[in-house]
Amino acid sequence: MRTALSGLSVARPRTLAQALKLMQGDAGGTRPTPLAGGTDLLVYLNAGTHPGQAFIDLWGLREIEGVRVGARGVTLGALTTFTTIREHAALRRRFPALTAAAAEVGARQIQNRATVAGNIANASPAGDSLPALMALDAIIRVRSLRGERDIPMGALYRGYRDLALSPDELITAVGVPFAPPRSVQFFRKVGTRRAQSISKVVMAGVLRLGRDGRVDHVRMAWGSVAPVTMLAGRAEEALLGARPSRATAAAAREALMRDIAPIDDIRSDRGYRLAVAGNVLEQFLRTADARFARD
């Protein structure tokens, strides 16, 4: 059943301070739901699966918009859309994994509205930008009337759609540090169709070979293979300090199978996801260095 949209109320703060005050909730303990681009929330409302009656419209709140490029990385305002990300010259140059992900979130109509913080807060295990942000060691900046704090992306998801946020906290920005010099970035989404499909497996990786020819930096973040977007810690461990070879790739693939826990669902099944995740891992490694495919 569709939610009766005509009965819903919307507060429209003009400043971040007003928005944070609204996040405190009212005397009756009712807390409004933040609304940004609406590309997930309106789907739930149209389907009648969102219980919220009161919303805070953040769209157009300038204080949490825009991309700032600094000396050590970039700061994406919470309301930065995927169109802004995919078209931003500096982001394309420095964060190809992120801009590739932004270009595959939904289609243009979605990318024009959907925001980076919205994708993070929606916390779908299939969220396409999340592995890219996690592999790049992004920091989530959250704020409430009590103050501001930073949460590493890798520590944000405690369980299925369970964020390490207090109910009064709002995501205001995402900090993305520049990846180590000479590292290779990779993004791969596997779905039934290139646009609009919800991922069966989605992965982002960053890898660097040190001067001694051994892997000295590696991050691999995965979506749709566990209840949350996750870093493949065992597979990373199998790679760190190793020289690129087919044997190293095989060891990493074997370790990955112990990292991830995919399920059967309407989009795919466990066996397919395990096989494809292993293949995507090998594709990432040989893209980073051809020796991962040699004996």
Next chain:
Amino acid sequence: MSPRVSLTFTVNGKRRRVTVPPMKRLLDVLREDLGLPGTKEGCGEGECGACTVLIDGRTVNSCLVPAVQAEGATLLTVEGLARGARLTALQEAFVGMGGAQCGICTPGILLSSYELLRRSRGRVPGDPEVREALAGNLCRCTGYQKIVDSVRAAARARAGAGARAAPTRRRRTSAARAARTRRSR
């Protein structure tokens, strides 16, 4: 009872004011409150693109935009493309090349194509670029090729005879394949 808000925006060049529930879908505001039924509802969940309109020059799924977020914006719907009875080059191309069949997806496809042609600024986009730009618009009739051809024809018409077309991914003709094979022997 439900709270209503008074909103003002520009639709197809005209300033309009509506008093509606703030979370009413922009799609419904256009169709019901503004008498513009050219914008269609398909899936109602942002997958099919039938409800595509432009907000401040960017395509959106109007089934996913609450009316309140259109306050002060400039909107373009399919009704705003033609000047009276004079169709745009884009519309002419769709008519002339069979880019429209049942018509439900057509308004959304025209607006996504409009955004693409604006973005490509006189350059004729290649076949893959058109397909990527229209990936959020589903058509169950045409098989897409005639839509892609229509968009590229409109881009060529606009660019004029002197423009260089971007390379296409069209299936190579058997003649071209044969030529390649011969060369490789």
